[in-house]
Amino acid sequence: MHSLVSIGQELCLRGHNVTVASFGKDGESKTRKYSNGCALRYVSLGPNPLSKKDLAEAISNKLATTNNTFLQAKNAAKYIFSRVYGKLDGPVEKLLSQGVVSPNFAILTLPLGGLPSIMNRYGIDFAINLPTSLMPPAADQVAAWVPPPFVSETVEQLSYLSRSAVVVFNVVLHLGRHFGSLLGFIPDQAGELNIRHIRGKLWLINSIPGLDYPQPLPPLVQYTGPMINTDAMDGVERMPPEVDSFLGSVPPDKPVVYVSYGTVAVLSEDLVRHISAQFTGEDFYVVWALPKSQQNGLPKQLPRNVFVHHWIPTPRILANPKVRVFVSHCGGNSVSESIALGVPIVGYPQFGDQLPNCARLASSGAGIAAKPQSWLRKDHVLKVLQDPTYEQRAKALGRLFKLYGGVNRAADLIEADVRGDLEMLITPPDVSFSSWFFLNGYDLLVFLAVLCSLLPWFVSSFIRHCLAALWTAKRSRAAKAHSA
Known part of the structure; x- marks a missing residue:
C-alpha cells in the first residue's frame, strides 16, 4: 500500500484529485502516514477480512513451521490469500455503481481479483503497480526461465532438472493463461490470470534490472x-526520540546494525532469545525494531550495545550514516529501501517472495542470504561489516535506483497513460489473441507438430511401398527364372 499511496501523493501534488480505497482504519492510517505532503481522499471498503491477529497466527502456525517452500506456498494460499483474494471486488463495484467515486483512471496492485474486469465494465482505464520483483505467476510478460517465488535458488544455482521444471511450469502457465482466457475457462475474478482484462496495460515494477533478473x-x-x-x-x-538518543551515544568508530523482520513475520520467544545472545560483545551496536507482543523473549537486562524499540521508520534509520548493515527478512519494501540508501543486507527470508528477493540480493553482491527460516548468526553480520565490497555493491545499486526515477517516474508514466500517449507502445502480440498466437509463431509450432505426427505414417508408408516393390520385383525375377 505504501507504493500506491506514494504515487497518489505525487499525483496529488501535481494537481490531480486522488482517492485511496482500502480496508478500514488500518488502510486509512497508512494513507495518512504516507501522504503527509498532500491530503488524499480516503474511502473505506469495510473491515479488513484478515485481521493482524489472524495473519500473525497463520504465519506462526502454518508457514513458519516448515522449511518446505512448496508447503509454505500451499499454506499461504489456503490460510492467507484465500481470506483476502477478491474481497475488494464487491465493495469497489458498490462504490462505482453508487457514484461514490467516479475515477477517470485507476492504479491497481496485487492481488487483482476481479478488479480488472470491473474497471473494464465501467470503462475505467488502469495501470498495475507491482511493489516487488517481476516474477511468475504475477505477470505474464516474465521470461520463461525466471523462477517463481517458491523457488529460493537463483537461476545460476538451479540444477538441470529444476531449471527444466521452472521452464515447463512457466510455459504451461503462459499458454494456459491465453487459451484459458479465450475459451472462458478462467473466471473474471482471477485478474492475474485472465489475459482479456489486462492485455495492453501499463505495469509499474518497483525494482530495477540487476536486482531483478535483466530480461527482454x-x-x-x-x-x-x-x-x-x-x-x-x-x-x-x-524517528522516536529515544532511538535518536541511542544513535547519538554510539562511538564514532563503531558501526550500527539495524534489525527488523518487518510487521508480518512473528518471532518466537526462543528465536528472540537466540538473536539477543548473538549481539553480546561490542563489535557493533544494534538497533532492533521488535513489536511489543514479541518482546517476551528478551533478557531482563539487554547488553549495553543493544537498543530495542517497538516501532522504527525503516527509511529514516537506514539514512543514518552510522547504520552499516541491515538484518532483514527481505520483504519487498525492506530490500528496496535498504538498497536505495546504500545499506547492504544480511537476509533471513521466512516465506513468499522473501526467498527470491534474498537470493537475488545475494547474487547481486549487495548482501548475503541464509537458508529460509535460518536463525541469525553473528558471523554473518561480521562478514558483511568487514568486507567493503558488500557496501560498494549496495551503493552502486542505489545509484541505479535513482536513474529509474522512483515515484516521479511512476507519476510521469501514469499521466502519459491518462493522456493516451502510451497506446502506441502496445506491442502487436498484445492487441488480440490471434495476434499473440500468430506473431509468436504458435501457428508454425502447430504445423510442425502436425507434420511430426504425420511423418512416421509417411515414412512407414514409403518403406512399405519400397518393400512391396522389391518383393514384386523379386517374385517377377523368380518367375522368369523358373519359366526359363
Missing part, C-alpha cells in the same frame, strides 16, 4: 525503482 520486456512493462526519494527525507516519519 515489452514497452508497457516499466521499471521505476522503489517509491522512496532518498534526496527528500522530510516526508518520512520521524
Whole structure:
C-alpha cells in the first residue's frame, strides 16, 4: 500500500484529485502516514477480512513451521490469500455503481481479483503497480526461465532438472493463461490470470534490472525503482526520540546494525532469545525494531550495545550514516529501501517472495542470504561489516535506483497513460489473441507438430511401398527364372 499511496501523493501534488480505497482504519492510517505532503481522499471498503491477529497466527502456525517452500506456498494460499483474494471486488463495484467515486483512471496492485474486469465494465482505464520483483505467476510478460517465488535458488544455482521444471511450469502457465482466457475457462475474478482484462496495460515494477533478473520486456512493462526519494527525507516519519538518543551515544568508530523482520513475520520467544545472545560483545551496536507482543523473549537486562524499540521508520534509520548493515527478512519494501540508501543486507527470508528477493540480493553482491527460516548468526553480520565490497555493491545499486526515477517516474508514466500517449507502445502480440498466437509463431509450432505426427505414417508408408516393390520385383525375377 505504501507504493500506491506514494504515487497518489505525487499525483496529488501535481494537481490531480486522488482517492485511496482500502480496508478500514488500518488502510486509512497508512494513507495518512504516507501522504503527509498532500491530503488524499480516503474511502473505506469495510473491515479488513484478515485481521493482524489472524495473519500473525497463520504465519506462526502454518508457514513458519516448515522449511518446505512448496508447503509454505500451499499454506499461504489456503490460510492467507484465500481470506483476502477478491474481497475488494464487491465493495469497489458498490462504490462505482453508487457514484461514490467516479475515477477517470485507476492504479491497481496485487492481488487483482476481479478488479480488472470491473474497471473494464465501467470503462475505467488502469495501470498495475507491482511493489516487488517481476516474477511468475504475477505477470505474464516474465521470461520463461525466471523462477517463481517458491523457488529460493537463483537461476545460476538451479540444477538441470529444476531449471527444466521452472521452464515447463512457466510455459504451461503462459499458454494456459491465453487459451484459458479465450475459451472462458478462467473466471473474471482471477485478474492475474485472465489475459482479456489486462492485455495492453501499463505495469509499474518497483525494482530495477540487476536486482531483478535483466530480461527482454515489452514497452508497457516499466521499471521505476522503489517509491522512496532518498534526496527528500522530510516526508518520512520521524524517528522516536529515544532511538535518536541511542544513535547519538554510539562511538564514532563503531558501526550500527539495524534489525527488523518487518510487521508480518512473528518471532518466537526462543528465536528472540537466540538473536539477543548473538549481539553480546561490542563489535557493533544494534538497533532492533521488535513489536511489543514479541518482546517476551528478551533478557531482563539487554547488553549495553543493544537498543530495542517497538516501532522504527525503516527509511529514516537506514539514512543514518552510522547504520552499516541491515538484518532483514527481505520483504519487498525492506530490500528496496535498504538498497536505495546504500545499506547492504544480511537476509533471513521466512516465506513468499522473501526467498527470491534474498537470493537475488545475494547474487547481486549487495548482501548475503541464509537458508529460509535460518536463525541469525553473528558471523554473518561480521562478514558483511568487514568486507567493503558488500557496501560498494549496495551503493552502486542505489545509484541505479535513482536513474529509474522512483515515484516521479511512476507519476510521469501514469499521466502519459491518462493522456493516451502510451497506446502506441502496445506491442502487436498484445492487441488480440490471434495476434499473440500468430506473431509468436504458435501457428508454425502447430504445423510442425502436425507434420511430426504425420511423418512416421509417411515414412512407414514409403518403406512399405519400397518393400512391396522389391518383393514384386523379386517374385517377377523368380518367375522368369523358373519359366526359363
